[in-house]
Amino acid sequence: MYSNSIESSPILFQRKADVKSILMVVPSLSFANGIACSVINYFNSIQNEYYKIDFLMVRNIKPSRVEYVKKMGAEVYCLSELGHNPFKVFFSLFNLFYKKKYAIVHVHTPTIGPLIFLMSILGGCGARILHIHEIKFNGIFLKRLCDFFFCKVSVILSNYRFACSEKAGKYLFASRKFEIIMNAFDLKKFEFDKKKRAEIRNSYLVSDEVIIVGCVARMILLKNPYFVIDVIRELRQINSNIELWWIGDGPERNNVKSYAEGKGCGSYVRFIESNNQIPDYYSAFDIFLLPSKAEGLGLVYVEAQCSGLPTFASDVVPKEASISNLFIPLSLEKSSQYWAGKIDELIMHKKPRHWIEPIKKEQYDINIQKKRMICLYQKIIESK
Numbered sequence: 001m002y003s004n005s006i007e008s009s010p011i012l013f014q015r016k017a018d019v020k021s022i023l024m025v026v027p028s029l030s031f032a033n034g035i036a037c038s039v040i041n042y043f044n045s046i047q048n049e050y051y052k053i054d055f056l057m058v059r060n061i062k063p064s065r066v067e068y069v070k071k072m073g074a075e076v077y078c079l080s081e082l083g084h085n086p087f088k089v090f091f092s093l094f095n096l097f098y099k100k101k102y103a104i105v106h107v108h109t110p111t112i113g114p115l116i117f118l119m120s121i122l123g124g125c126g127a128r129i130l131h132i133h134e135i136k137f138n139g140i141f142l143k144r145l146c147d148f149f150f151c152k153v154s155v156i157l158s159n160y161r162f163a164c165s166e167k168a169g170k171y172l173f174a175s176r177k178f179e180i181i182m183n184a185f186d187l188k189k190f191e192f193d194k195k196k197r198a199e200i201r202n203s204y205l206v207s208d209e210v211i212i213v214g215c216v217a218r219m220i221l222l223k224n225p226y227f228v229i230d231v232i233r234e235l236r237q238i239n240s241n242i243e244l245w246w247i248g249d250g251p252e253r254n255n256v257k258s259y260a261e262g263k264g265c266g267s268y269v270r271f272i273e274s275n276n277q278i279p280d281y282y283s284a285f286d287i288f289l290l291p292s293k294a295e296g297l298g299l300v301y302v303e304a305q306c307s308g309l310p311t312f313a314s315d316v317v318p319k320e321a322s323i324s325n326l327f328i329p330l331s332l333e334k335s336s337q338y339w340a341g342k343i344d345e346l347i348m349h350k351k352p353r354h355w356i357e358p359i360k361k362e363q364y365d366i367n368i369q370k371k372r373m374i375c376l377y378q379k380i381i382e383s384k
Helices: 034-046 066-071 086-100 110-122 141-157 166-173 194-203 225-238 253-262 278-284 299-306 336-348 366-383
Strands: 020-026 051-057 076-078 104-107 127-132 160-163 211-216 242-247 269-272 287-290 311-314 327-330
Touching: 020 034, 020 110, 020 366, 034 051, 034 299, 034 366, 066 076, 086 110, 104 110, 104 366, 110 127, 110 141, 127 141, 127 166, 127 366, 141 166, 160 166, 194 278, 211 225, 211 278, 211 299, 225 242, 225 253, 225 287, 225 336, 242 278, 253 269, 278 299, 287 299, 287 336, 299 311, 311 336, 327 336
Parallel strands: 020 051, 020 104, 051 076, 104 127, 127 160, 211 242, 211 287, 242 269, 287 311, 311 327
Antiparallel strands: none
């Protein structure tokens, strides 16, 4: 099985001999992937000291954190590197699980769950955790139907279930018992930084007077990118001092760029590749906008509020994402003109920018939530 060898990279931390091993199965380790961001936050808190965590990626989408996690002692495997021969895939996965005997296989991609759980059972691994982060499937009807079927099979094959929010958990697990695991992070990293604001803006030759509407998300239909362009176009007609900065990659990127140019927005819309400076970009923004069609939780909304940004979201975003009075949900049934008007009202009554202490801090503080995750892992391991 494909593995990015860790022998050539120095390991920053040495783990204890009796530390149990856990395999995290993620879509990728891309900077733009929300699931990966959440998993990495927990990884940083518990790797080596409490558990030894490895990663199995569905795809290796760059730029990513692969080299970083390897230096932290993780082994990294990539499913897409195995090709399309099912026998090779099955054998490689079985071989991995049989040799490693992971105490826990923690799947964050439900659609791949049946394959992973079945091979982990045959390989003699321990507990199987299914963790849902999203509540809507993408693609044509047949693909959505297949994805839903695979998710339901994953539910059956798992023996422990986690969800990022109550809404997400009820969506997939229905009446089955599940634990809510918040997508926690280091809150202080997202504190508004005036110096970083100036550095980021100067690097793009943008003055402090320009109002930047920011968005951090994968460029997929679920994030409603075409509607974002429509809103910015309407907003620009009200206020010519507006720019949109979208950070993130995805399959719709080129199409959205063409759409923006076709709408005459090309000169004031910037498409920025995924990177590891997201907290700095939040400081450079003035407003956060992401009218998603569905979200399991939407950690970026929480991050934006922590940075003191007025945060415009669709009213389908789970209530857990609202941690302050900066969270402003609007209906997707309203027009782009209506959304632009609401954003302009806020700009007209703009308040001084500062870091906002979240109302529900303990829910998203990684220093608090990691203790709960460690306890859950320990209980699961001891019960086997």
